[in-house]
Amino acid sequence: MSASDFAPQALPSWRRAVLKVGSSLLASPQGLDPRYAQGLARFIDGARAQGREVVLVSSGAVAAGRGRLQAGGDGLVLRQALAALGQASLVSFWQSLSPAPVAQVLLTHDDLRHRRRYLNARAALRELLRLDALPVINENDTVAVDELKLGDNDNLAAAVASLVDADLLLIATDIGGLYSGHPQRDPQARPIERVAQVTPELLLAASGGAGALGTGGMRTKLEAATKAAVAGIATALFCGRDDAVVQALGEGRLYGTLIEARRDRARARKQWLRHAPAGGALRIDAGAVAALRARGASLLPGGVVAVDGEFRRGDVLELRAHDDPAAPPLARGLAQYNAAEIRRIAGRHSREIEALLGFRYGEEVVHRDDLVLLDAPAAPLELSA
Ligand SMILES: Nc1ncnc2c1ncn2[C@@H]1O[C@H](COP(=O)(O)OP(=O)(O)O)[C@@H](O)[C@H]1O
Ligand SMILES: N[C@@H](CCC(=O)OP(=O)(O)O)C(=O)O
Numbered sequence: 001m002s003a004s005d006f007a008p009q010a011l012p013s014w015r016r017a018v019l020k021v022g023s024s025l026l027a028s029p030q031g032l033d034p035r036y037a038q039g040l041a042r043f044i045d046g047a048r049a050q051g052r053e054v055v056l057v058s059s060g061a062v063a064a065g066r067g068r069l070q071a072g073g074d075g076l077v078l079r080q081a082l083a084a085l086g087q088a089s090l091v092s093f094w095q096s097l098s099p100a101p102v103a104q105v106l107l108t109h110d111d112l113r114h115r116r117r118y119l120n121a122r123a124a125l126r127e128l129l130r131l132d133a134l135p136v137i138n139e140n141d142t143v144a145v146d147e148l149k150l151g152d153n154d155n156l157a158a159a160v161a162s163l164v165d166a167d168l169l170l171i172a173t174d175i176g177g178l179y180s181g182h183p184q185r186d187p188q189a190r191p192i193e194r195v196a197q198v199t200p201e202l203l204l205a206a207s208g209g210a211g212a213l214g215t216g217g218m219r220t221k222l223e224a225a226t227k228a229a230v231a232g233i234a235t236a237l238f239c240g241r242d243d244a245v246v247q248a249l250g251e252g253r254l255y256g257t258l259i260e261a262r263r264d265r266a267r268a269r270k271q272w273l274r275h276a277p278a279g280g281a282l283r284i285d286a287g288a289v290a291a292l293r294a295r296g297a298s299l300l301p302g303g304v305v306a307v308d309g310e311f312r313r314g315d316v317l318e319l320r321a322h323d324d325p326a327a328p329p330l331a332r333g334l335a336q337y338n339a340a341e342i343r344r345i346a347g348r349h350s351r352e353i354e355a356l357l358g359f360r361y362g363e364e365v366v367h368r369d370d371l372v373l374l375d376a377p378a379a380p381l382e383l384s385a
Contacts, residue, residue, distance in 0.1 A: 004255075005176050005177075005191040006176050006177050006191050006193055006255045006256050006257070007193060007255075008248065008253045008254065008255050009193060009194065009253070009254050009258060010252060010253065010254070011168075011236060011252050011253060011254040011258075012168060012234050012236075012258070012261075013167075013252075014052065014166075014167045014168035015051075015167060016053040016054075016055075016164065016165065016166045016167055016168075017047070017052070017053075017055070017167070017168040017169070017170050018054075018055045018056075018057060018157050018160050018161040018164065018166045018168075018169050018170065019040070019043075019044065019054055019055070019056050019057070019170040019171075019172065020058075020059075020153060020154060020169070020170065020171045020172065020224075021037070021040055021056065021057070021058045021059065021060075021172050021240060022059050022153070022154075022171075022172065022173050022174070022240075023062070023063050024173055024174035025037065025040070025172060025173070025174060025240045025241060026058070026059065026060035026063060026090075026093075027060060027063030028063075028067070029067070031063060031064050031066065031067020031068060031086070031089065032060055032063060032064050032067065032089065032090065032093045034093070034096075034097060036240050036241050037093070037097055038097055039240070039243050039246040039247070040172060040240055040246060041097035041098050042246075042250075043246050043249060043250050044056065044098060044134065045100070046250045047250065048100060048132075048134075053129045054134065055129070055134075055135045055137065055160060055164055055166065056094065056134060056135065056136045056137065057136075057137045057138070057153055057157040058094060058136050058138055058153075059153045060086070060090045060093070060138075061082070061083040061084075061086040061087040061090045061138055061141060062079050062141070063086065064085075064086030064087070064089040064090050064093070065081070065082030065083060065084070065086030065087075065089075066082055067086070068085055068086060068089065069082070069085060079141070080141050080142055080145070083141035084142055087104070087106070087138065087141075090136075090138065091104045091136055094134070094136050098134055100132065101131075101133045101134065102133070102134050102136050103128050103134065103135045103136065104136055104138075105121075105124070105128075105135050105136065105137045105138075106137070106138055106139070106140035107139065107140060107156065107160070108139060108140050108143055108144040109144070109155070109156065110143075110144070111140075112163060118163070119313060119314050119361070120361070121163060123336065123361040123362045125160075125163065125164050126164070126362055126367065126369075127362055127363075129164070130362075137156070137157075137160055138153065139152070139153060139156055154171060154220040154221045154224040155223055155227065157171065158223075158224035158225070158227040158228045158231075158233075158235075159227070161228050161231070161233050162227070162231040162233065165369040166233055167233060167234075168234055168235075168236065169224070169225070169228045169233050169234070169235040169236070170235075170236050170238070170249070171221050171224070171225075171236070171237045171238070172238060172239075172240030172246075173221065173237065173239065173240060174239065174241055175218075175239060176191060176239045176242075176245075176255070176256060177191060177192070177193070177237045177238060177239070177255075177256035177257035178191070178192045178195070178202070178205075178206065178218060178221075178222070178237055178257040179191055179192065179205070179218075180192055181205055181208070182208030186208075191257075193256075193257060193258065194258050194260070195225070195258070195259040195260065196260050197260075197262075198222050198225060198226045198229070198259065202222060203222055205218075206218035206219045206221070206222050221235075221237055222259070225237070225259035226259075228259075228261070229259060229260065229261050229262045230262055231261075232261050232263065232267075233261050234259065234261040235258070235259040236249075236254050236256055236257070236258050236259075237257040237258075237259070238254060238255060238256030238257075239255075239256065242255075270372050273316065273332050273333065273334075273370070273371075273372040274332060274372055274374065276316045276332075277316065278315075278317055278318045278332065279309060279310075279311030279312065279315030279316060279317065279335070280307065280308055280309030280310065280311035280315065280317055280318075280335075281307075281308040281309060281317060281318040281319070281320055282299070282304050282306070282307055282308070282317055282318075282319050282320070282342065282365070282366075283304070283305045283306040283307075283308070283320050283322040283325075284299060284303045284304055284305060284319055284321065284322055285303050285304075285305050285322055285323075286321070286322075286323060287303055288300070288303025291303070292319070292330065292331055292371070292373065293373065296368055296371075296373070297368060298364035298365075298367050298368040298371070299319065299333065299364060299365050299366040299371070300350050300363060300364055300365065301342070301345040301346055301348050301350060301353065301365050302347060302348060302349055302350070304342060304345075304346040304347065304365055305322040305346065305347065306322065306346070307339050307342050307343050307346060309339060310339045310340075311335055311338060311339045312335070312338050313335055313336065313337055313338045313341075314334055314335065315334070315335050316333070316334060316335075317332065317333060317334070317335050318331075318332055319331040319332065319333065319371075328374070329374060330373065330374055330375065331371055331372060331373045331374055332371070332372055332374065333366035333367075333370045333372065334366060334367070334370035335365070335366065336361050336362055336364055336365055336366060336367060336370075337361060337365060341357055342365055344356050344357060345357065345365070350363035350364070351363075
């Protein structure tokens with residue numbers, strides 16, 4: 001069974017992707033092995049040079065810790081300790097392969113269920129991308145016991161894809177893609193190149209367990225792809241051990257499995273933004289109106305003239321043209337700051353936010369990913385090539 005079992009297909013076009021790299025590609029008895037990571041780092045670098053953004057979700061802390069101590073054994077607490085011992089090496093490992101400044105981000109699923117922490121993680125990741133950094137995310141294994149038990153960076157990658165509004169989830173593993181049965185145990189297993197929807201039958205076919213070094217296996221990859229699909233994000237599964245496959249990916253060709261996005265969901269998010277009750281309104285100047293309409297830009301504090309109502313960070317806002325008070329709102333979006341904070345930064349340059357508030361979530365008052373123009377047609381997120 002190899003990547004050559006899979007016929008090439010067009011990779012959906014993307015601007016921002018989450019790439020998940022499993023232990024199966026990084027672990028060696030000595031710790032971390034750059035053999036396959038080098039090709040993946042080249043892919044990331046090439047994509048960034050084309051103006052795309054990549055967020056890396058990398059496993060391998062336990063493997064790195066094992067390499068440092070040469071420790072055997074497999075208890076849960078030992079794995080937590082090994083992850084703590086190996087995490088710094090994992091981040092330096094990626095830094096040694098990537099010309100981009102690498103940033104370590106440790107998350108748990110719990111962080112993403114908690115509204116304030118979710119918004120903070122989202123703002124910090126956006127800021128890292130704006131700074132042209134390469135975020136390298138792993139589970140915070142010291143506290144995320146369930147995930148460490150299940151080995152679930154696949155599901156974390158899906159949550160991150162949705163958190164950063166990625167338009168593609170790329171999962172690199174040690175096998176060509178999804179097969180109809182366990183590739184090492186079922187001689188009848190056939191490659192599956194395209195999945196419109198993950199069915200219980202497919203989940204069953206992928207339940208045969210992980211490889212020697214990985215922990216989640218194909219099942220967690222399909223669960224992750226299902227979550228991504230529901231958030232309107234397609235998933236590509238491919239073999240990160242095959243240089244030709246990784247290189248082709250950089251050229252927009254996928255040898256592997258594509259799990260399609262549920263387009264209705266992306267439309268549903270926009271619909272929700274259009275119709276959810278608004279917590280307040282911002283009146284914006286003519287320059288901001290033009291930037292939003294013409295370029296789909298984010299709303300910066302400099303364009304805000306007045307703030308109506310009291311609202312919290314994360315609430316839905318109406319955006320209105322200040323010089324046309326009778327006109328209906330021209331856009332709606334999520335507040336990145338609360339009402340009192342926006343009053344203090346309105347009309348000022350983004351670089352002053354920190355000095356005015358003493359902190360900064362990001363340079364935007366409403367980020368363009370969280371914004372919908374009301375007079376534009378309700379187009380779904382375009383994911384196909
Ligand atoms: N139906 C299937 N198709 C492909 N791989 C499968 C399937 N069922 C189980 N697997 C196993 O899943 C492994 C990949 O998952 P895993 O070892 O957890 O890797 P990673 O470390 O990349 O997450 C494959 O090497 C294969 O042994
Ligand atoms: N957080 C752990 C890995 C957990 C995990 O999901 O592993 P894998 O199935 O190899 O992606 C580590 O860094 O070792």
